Every structure is written in structure tokens, then in C-alpha cells.
Amino acid sequence: MKISVVGTGYVGLVTGTCFAETGNDVTCVDIDANKVQKLSNGQITIYEPGLEKLFERNLKQGRLHFTTNLEEGIADAQVIFLALPTPPGEDGSADLSYILKVADHLGKIMTDYKVIVDKSTVPVGTAEKVREVIAKNCKTPFDVVSNPEFLREGVAVDDFMKPDRVVIGTDSEEARKIMGELYGPYVRQGNPILYMDEKSAELTKYAANSFLATKITFMNEIAILCEKLGADVDMVRRGMGSDDRIGKRFLFPGIGYGGSCFPKDVQALAKSSQEADYDFRILNAVMDVNEAQKLFLIPKVTAYFNDVKGKHFALWGLAFKPNTDDIREAPALYMIDALTNAGATVSVFDPEAMPNVKSVIGDKVKYAENQYDCLENADALVIATEWSVFRTPDFEKIKSLLKQPAIFDGRNLFEVSRMQELGFHYESVGRTPAKI
Numbered sequence: 001m002k003i004s005v006v007g008t009g010y011v012g013l014v015t016g017t018c019f020a021e022t023g024n025d026v027t028c029v030d031i032d033a034n035k036v037q038k039l040s041n042g043q044i045t046i047y048e049p050g051l052e053k054l055f056e057r058n059l060k061q062g063r064l065h066f067t068t069n070l071e072e073g074i075a076d077a078q079v080i081f082l083a084l085p086t087p088p089g090e091d092g093s094a095d096l097s098y099i100l101k102v103a104d105h106l107g108k109i110m111t112d113y114k115v116i117v118d119k120s121t122v123p124v125g126t127a128e129k130v131r132e133v134i135a136k137n138c139k140t141p142f143d144v145v146s147n148p149e150f151l152r153e154g155v156a157v158d159d160f161m162k163p164d165r166v167v168i169g170t171d172s173e174e175a176r177k178i179m180g181e182l183y184g185p186y187v188r189q190g191n192p193i194l195y196m197d198e199k200s201a202e203l204t205k206y207a208a209n210s211f212l213a214t215k216i217t218f219m220n221e222i223a224i225l226c227e228k229l230g231a232d233v234d235m236v237r238r239g240m241g242s243d244d245r246i247g248k249r250f251l252f253p254g255i256g257y258g259g260s261c262f263p264k265d266v267q268a269l270a271k272s273s274q275e276a277d278y279d280f281r282i283l284n285a286v287m288d289v290n291e292a293q294k295l296f297l298i299p300k301v302t303a304y305f306n307d308v309k310g311k312h313f314a315l316w317g318l319a320f321k322p323n324t325d326d327i328r329e330a331p332a333l334y335m336i337d338a339l340t341n342a343g344a345t346v347s348v349f350d351p352e353a354m355p356n357v358k359s360v361i362g363d364k365v366k367y368a369e370n371q372y373d374c375l376e377n378a379d380a381l382v383i384a385t386e387w388s389v390f391r392t393p394d395f396e397k398i399k400s401l402l403k404q405p406a407i408f409d410g411r412n413l414f415e416v417s418r419m420q421e422l423g424f425h426y427e428s429v430g431r432t433p434a435k436i
């Protein structure tokens, strides 16, 4: 099938590459000429494990094309995916201007039947708006479908190729048939395509992200309570997660959820809800708790040193989670601000995200060559992201490099008892009685 993907960022590039991999002829369109040039020349523009190989193969075999020209990009396409940004507007609601601008343009240039697919995360009613905007100028029949994307950064290829489910919101039989054919190769037995009306599809995406953010936040509050009551959140987590109704996943406490999705989507759902005259109280609490959680380690660090002014910290991990170079809403950035504002200095190390951090905060911190180099002259180590490479470090080396053997771990990487045996002052999340 000939398909077009408009917006070649994270989701667009994964969508385009994966659809090419299953034999479709894909043209990706982006207004960023620099990005399009790089991609056309075989240079991948995002860090995503496993994607590069697929990207190179499909580019070489001529199934993947890139252009800045929308008219050329959609010319023969039967399906057009919109994978455009939907950032928070000033009031927290999703900014639909990117989507509606492209929809308006499409209406002026479409000359035969096409299925326009909202792949971006968009509020209820967006498919209707897209339809209206296209219809203003369009003389040919078309359908608009809501097909939200559930992939996670870091495991995006697997999530796309082996989805738990594919949600397709449409009441058009023709669009349903085309979308079913396109997704056929990805849908394993038992992991179904869920056909529904477009509003339910749109809401499913926000409901899923908000529920997961709530699940994490609930555990973060349980972790706080564990410290106050002297319980161990690891035990509580296992005890809870063994109940199938609760499930083991997304129960890991830490220093708050970040990334390009949960923070903006929880906020957008709260806003949509307000517009529908309903105060979604849980979501307001989730946002409040998460804001505070990003700085969860700071009072522990401050209490240990009395005052952090003049102290130097090593920070391992900058990306909002491992296996990505994405630093959007990363808790590490909030901690860097808090520590430097209090008069401390910080050396950082991250396997992938340092160039992105440098482009945002420049020389506010020192960028280390590797995780051990980062520890030189540091008073303590702070851990913000659970990269695998941080999980089994050389503890003797850490001890010899740090001025004092103190580790503040926002991701619960190590066993508390082992760290005590090794002679570290070790604080993590929800596993030791509160000292403050």
C-alpha cells in the first residue's frame, strides 16, 4: 500500500519505518528541511534501539522516502498519517494548530479518496475538527480516522511491531477495511485491533496515559509513606503487583514521571475535563504530587550535608528514562536547577542524552567522559536514570573517587543491605525510614 506520514519526529519515523518494513511504500513529510536531508542521506535523527537497522534497510530497498513537499508526499498515498506535535498550549490544553494547518493544506491538494489518520495524541472532537477543515476545500471523498499510538520510547520498534492492541476509531466501512489491512501483519493472536467510534479512540489514549501516570504516582506516595512508617516499598510493590488485578508493571517508585507524553497528556485530559464541566480531581492531585516528586532527593541531600553550598555532586542519568536521549521533563534537569540554585556544582554523565542537555543548559554543569570520570572530586553521587550500565558499577572505584561514600539513588538500583555492607551512606526511594 502507498502511505504517507506527515511529521517525521519520533512517532512519524517509527511509524514510517515499521510500515515500510511490512512492505508498504512510505513517504515521510516534514517541514524541517535539515531533518529531511539527513534522513534522505541515510542519517537517522533519533536514538531508538533497533530502529536504525530497519531504517537503513528500507531506505536502501527504496520503500522509504523523505520530502518537505506535502503535495508530492501525499500524491499517490491511500492513507495519510498525521504524526504532528500536540504540545500544551498556554492553558494546558493540547495545541492543535499543527494538525489543523496540515489538514487545511490537505483539503486544498487532495484529488482522490484518502484516509487521513490522526496518529498524534489529540483530544476528543479533533477528528471532527480535522474533517471540517479538510471539507472546506476538498472536492473528493475522504475519511478521518483516530488511531492513537501507544509506543514507548526506548522500546518503540517492539511496541509498534507487537502492539498490545491497535485502536482504530471510525464509522466508515471503507476506512476500517484499509486500516485493518495495513495493521494485519502486526496484530498477533490475542492482541486485537479494537474498532470503535472516533471519540472513544481519542479518549482511550488520554485515559491510558493518565491511568499509568496515576499508577506511578500512587506508588510514589506509597513510597513516601513507607519511609514514614518504616516499611519497604520493594516488598509492598511485590506484594501488590502479584495480584493480577493490579499487575506488576508501572509500579516502580522513583523521582517522578517525565518525558514528552505523561506530563502533557495528564494536563490536557484535566483541561478537557474542565471544559466539559467536570473537575477531574485525581488528575489534579497526580500533577501536584509528581511536581514535588521530581525533587524528592533534594531534602535528603540537603539534610545529609546540612548545606549544599560549595559542594560538588556527580549526577548519573539525564534522560527522562533509560534507552532514550530524550530529556523532555526529565527529573534530572529539575535536580540540576535545585542543586546549582543552592550554590552547589554538578558533573553529569549520561550514555546518550548529554548533547541534548548541553544544547539546553550549556555549561551550567560539567560533562564527564564516563560514569567514573564524573565522580572525581564529588562529595556524593546522585542517580536520576536507571541505565543498565549504572546497575552493576565497580563500588570500590566509586568509593575511592568520591570524597565521601554517599549515594542518593532516585531509581532504587541497589539493595539497601548490600550498600550498607559496602560502607555507603545510601538513600533511595521508600526503602529506609525517613531521617527528615
Ligand SMILES: NC(=O)c1ccc[n+]([C@@H]2O[C@H](COP(=O)([O-])OP(=O)(O)OC[C@H]3O[C@@H](n4cnc5c(N)ncnc54)[C@H](O)[C@@H]3O)[C@@H](O)[C@H]2O)c1
Pocket (backbone or CB within 6 Å): 006, 007, 008, 009, 010, 011, 012, 029, 030, 031, 032, 035, 083, 084, 085, 086, 098, 101, 102, 119, 120, 121, 122, 149, 150, 151, 152, 153, 260, 261
Ligand atoms: N514520542 C512518543 O513517545 C509518543 C508516543 C505516542 C504518541 N505520541 C504523540 O505523537 C505526536 C507526535 O509526537 P513526537 O514525539 O513524534 O513529536 P516530535 O516533536 O518528535 O515530531 C514532530 C515532527 O513534526 C514536524 N512538523 C511540525 N509541523 C509540521 C508540518 N506542518 N508539516 C510536516 N511536519 C511538521 C516537526 O518538524 C517534527 O519533526 C504527539 O501528539 C505525541 O503526543 C508521542
Ligand SMILES: O=c1ccn([C@@H]2O[C@H](COP(=O)(O)OP(=O)(O)O[C@H]3O[C@H](CO)[C@@H](O)[C@H](O)[C@H]3O)[C@@H](O)[C@H]2O)c(=O)[nH]1
Pocket (backbone or CB within 6 Å): 121, 149, 150, 151, 152, 153, 154, 209, 212, 216, 249, 250, 251, 252, 253, 254, 255, 256, 257, 258, 259, 260, 261, 262, 265, 320, 321
Ligand atoms: O514503574 C514506572 C514506570 C515508568 N516510570 C516513569 O514514567 C515515565 C514514562 O515512562 P514510559 O511510559 O516508559 O515512557 P514513554 O516513552 O513516555 O511512554 C508513555 O507515553 C507514550 C506517549 O504517549 C505512550 O505511547 C506510552 O504507551 C506510554 O508508556 C518515565 O519518566 C519513567 O521513568 C516510573 O517512574 N515508574
